[in-house]
Amino acid sequence: MSREFTIKVPASSANIGPGFDVLGVGLALYLELKVSVNPSFPSTIKDPNHCYLSYDSEGSVPLGSDENLITRTALYVLRACARDATAKFPENTHVHVVNPIPLGRGLGSSGAAVVAGVMLANEVAGLGFDKQRMLDFCLMIERHPDNITAAMMGGFCGSYLRDMSAEDVLLRDVPLSEVLPEKKPEPTSSVAPQEPPQDIGRHVKYHWNPAVKCIAIIPQFEVSTASSRAVLPDSYLRADVIFNLQRLSVLTTALSANPPDAKLVYAAMQDKIHQPYRAGLIPGLTEILSSVTPETHTGLLGICLSGAGPTILALATEGFDAISSEITGRFKRENDIDCVVKVLELAHEGAVVEYV
C-alpha cells in the first residue's frame, strides 16, 4: 500500500548557560521530511537501500542513503530491529528534506536529523515505538541528551542519562562506527547492530513563561559540535561545578516566573564549565556575552552560547531589535562576521508525524 506522510522535527538550543549537556529548548524552526513509500510500483531507484533522497535549503549534505545522517540513522534502526545487517527501506521510498536549520551553528541540526531518522524508520517499518523508546535509539548516536530530548519532546527540558547495569553499558558503549552504517563498496558486515537498552535518557519538562522569546544571532561560520567539545577539559574545579549547579537550580524555575526577574535570570545564565573554554573558537564571545545586560537593554533576560556555538542565544520579552543589533554590530565591527537573526518561539510539541 502506498503512503505519504511528513515528519517535522524542531531545532533546539542546548545548555542555556549553566546546563551543559542537561538543558535544552525546542525551537519553532522545523526540519521537514516529506516521505512517500510506493512498494508496489516498479522501482526506478538506484540507491542500494531503496531510498531516494532530495534536499532543499540550508548547507549541503550527502544524498546517498549510506552517507546522509538522516538515512544512516534510519538504517541503523531498521537493521537493529530486523536483526539483519542488510535490511533496507521499503522499495520505492522517496524522502524530500526541507531544512531551515543552519548546519554546525549550535541550533541542533544534527540532533534534529537523528530524531528525524529514527522517526522515519519507525514509520516506514511500522515499528510502533513511542517517543521514549525512540529517544533510546537517538542517544546511541548523539550521546548527550540535551538537544535530542528537546527536539523529540519539545518545550524546555532537563535530561540525564541513567545509571546502567554492566550489561546495558556494554550495549550502550559500542563505537559509533558500529551503530551508523558506513558507505562501503560492498556490504561487508554480516552483524546487525543491537537494539539499545531501554530508557537510557530520562527527562522532565519545565514550565516556560510564554512571554519569553528566543533570539538566535547566527554568525555565518560553522563550528562543529565535535570540535567545540574537543576544547573542553576532562575535569573541573569544585568551585566551578558548584557555580553552575547553583545557577542551574535557580534558572529552571526563574524562566517560568511571571513577570520574569531579569536580574535573577541574567545571573542564573552565567556559566564556568563550557563557554570560557569555547571562547577561542568564537571571536569576541566573552565581550559579546557581556555587552548586553538587563541594565543596558530593556527586555533582556539572559544571554549565552547556543549549544556548542557559534550562535548566541538571547532570551528576552521585548527590545528584540536593539538586542540583536548590538550583537550583530559587534560581530561585524570587531571581526567582520555577518549574522542572521531569528526570533523564535518554543516548539512545545516536539517531533511529529503528519499523514496526508
Ligand SMILES: Nc1ncnc2c1ncn2[C@@H]1O[C@H](COP(=O)(O)OP(=O)(O)O)[C@@H](O)[C@H]1O
Ligand atoms: N538535515 C540534515 N541532513 C543530513 N545531515 C545533517 C542534517 N543536519 C545536520 N547534518 C549533519 O550534522 C552536521 C552538523 O552537526 P553538528 O556539528 O553537531 O552541528 P549542529 O550544532 O548544527 O548540530 C552537518 O555538518 C551534517 O553532517
Ligand SMILES: N[C@@H](CCOP(=O)(O)O)C(=O)O
Ligand atoms: N551540550 C552539547 C550541545 C550541542 O548542541 P549543538 O546544537 O551544538 O549540536 C554541547 O554543548 O556540546
